[in-house]
Amino acid sequence: MRVAVFSTKPYDRRFLSAANRDEGHELIFLEARLSPETARLAAGAEVVCAFVNDDLGRPVIEALGQHGIRLVALRSAGFNHVDLAAAAGHGIRVGRVPAYSPHAVAEHTVALILTLNRKTHRAYNRVREGNFTLDGLMGFDLVGKTVGIVGSGKIGVALARIMAGFGCTILAHDPYPSAECEALGVRFVGTEELLGSSDIISLHCPLTPQTHHLIDARAIAAMKPGVMLINTSRGAVIDTRAVIQGLKSGAIGSLGLDVYEEEEQLFFEDRSDRIIPDDQFARLLTFPNVLITGHQAFFTEEALSAIAETTIGNITAFETTGAPLHEVP
Numbered sequence: 001m002r003v004a005v006f007s008t009k010p011y012d013r014r015f016l017s018a019a020n021r022d023e024g025h026e027l028i029f030l031e032a033r034l035s036p037e038t039a040r041l042a043a044g045a046e047v048v049c050a051f052v053n054d055d056l057g058r059p060v061i062e063a064l065g066q067h068g069i070r071l072v073a074l075r076s077a078g079f080n081h082v083d084l085a086a087a088a089g090h091g092i093r094v095g096r097v098p099a100y101s102p103h104a105v106a107e108h109t110v111a112l113i114l115t116l117n118r119k120t121h122r123a124y125n126r127v128r129e130g131n132f133t134l135d136g137l138m139g140f141d142l143v144g145k146t147v148g149i150v151g152s153g154k155i156g157v158a159l160a161r162i163m164a165g166f167g168c169t170i171l172a173h174d175p176y177p178s179a180e181c182e183a184l185g186v187r188f189v190g191t192e193e194l195l196g197s198s199d200i201i202s203l204h205c206p207l208t209p210q211t212h213h214l215i216d217a218r219a220i221a222a223m224k225p226g227v228m229l230i231n232t233s234r235g236a237v238i239d240t241r242a243v244i245q246g247l248k249s250g251a252i253g254s255l256g257l258d259v260y261e262e263e264e265q266l267f268f269e270d271r272s273d274r275i276i277p278d279d280q281f282a283r284l285l286t287f288p289n290v291l292i293t294g295h296q297a298f299f300t301e302e303a304l305s306a307i308a309e310t311t312i313g314n315i316t317a318f319e320t321t322g323a324p325l326h327e328v329p
Contacts, residue, residue, distance in 0.1 A: 006048065007268065034056065050075065061090060072092055075307050079096055096314075100303045108258060153178070157180045172194070212237070213242075226250065235260040254290070
């Protein structure tokens with residue numbers, strides 16, 4: 001099948017080409033992000049392959065339908081950026097990658113926790129400047145601390161397993177409690193108890209209408225003062241304005257983000273020679289107790305290989321059966 005691959009980076013080309021070696025699809029790699037202005041680049045293709053920050057709202061779906069696109073193959077687990085009703089109305093099937101490497105995201109979460117706690121990012125810069133003082137670098141022992149995990153899917157389970165190894169007490173909240181988590185000694189509680197009892201809170205839930213701005217001013221007020229908050233799920237699970245206020249007041253002791261509410265205008269591009277116009281993002285960067293990475297939690301060899309193989313598998317299945325292997329309902 002002829003596939004228009006949007007938001008292509010060199011690593012996308014490498015892993016998708018390898019996964020496609022025995023399948024023979026015609027992959028057209030496009031650096032442009034999918035948007036109403038670039039949807040025309042899909043003309044002549046049967047499939048569009050899109051990433052997390054590509055625009056798949058109604059105007060784009062309508063344009064893709066007019067160009068004869070029959071399948072949207074997502075290189076991601078999340079599909080909150082897709083207008084599924086519009087896709088169904090135009091007869092466009094949508095496939096996704098439901099799981100690739102939960103360990104990649106869980107391990108990156110731990111990297112954020114350890115870095116924020118022991119302030120190794122600040123120590124690195126000091127030592128390079130010949131400054132060997134320890135003032136301002138004090139952390140805390142993880143053993144005995146309470147970690148609250150919101151979302152007990154594969155990533156939540158992987159994080160629980162790691163944090164249990166540190167000797168942490170682990171609480172979790174999920175409408176569908178995980179037996180794997182329970183077997184690790186995780187106790188499932190309501191949101192109020194998790195927020196009020198946790199020293200570290202890590203978010204691993206999908207973005208839905210119910211989880212949009214799950215962490216707002218009210219939630220922050222219910223948290224243990226000085227809590228560490230980590231988000232490697234989706235940016236809009238956090239109300240950025242409320243979190244900034246929480247940082248200013250000291251209610252939030254430290255913040256680690258791999259995702260951001262308005263990241264589609266920032267992430268995955270080199271913007272080092274430009275002024276960042278997003279005032280909220282710029283404000284976050286001024287806090288010494290905030291650590292932000294650019295949506296890289298998934299970025300391991302194993303994860304990219306799994307994403308590419310599943311994506312190509314979805315396309316091949318659609319070609320042979322009319323439906324992707326992992327269809328978004």
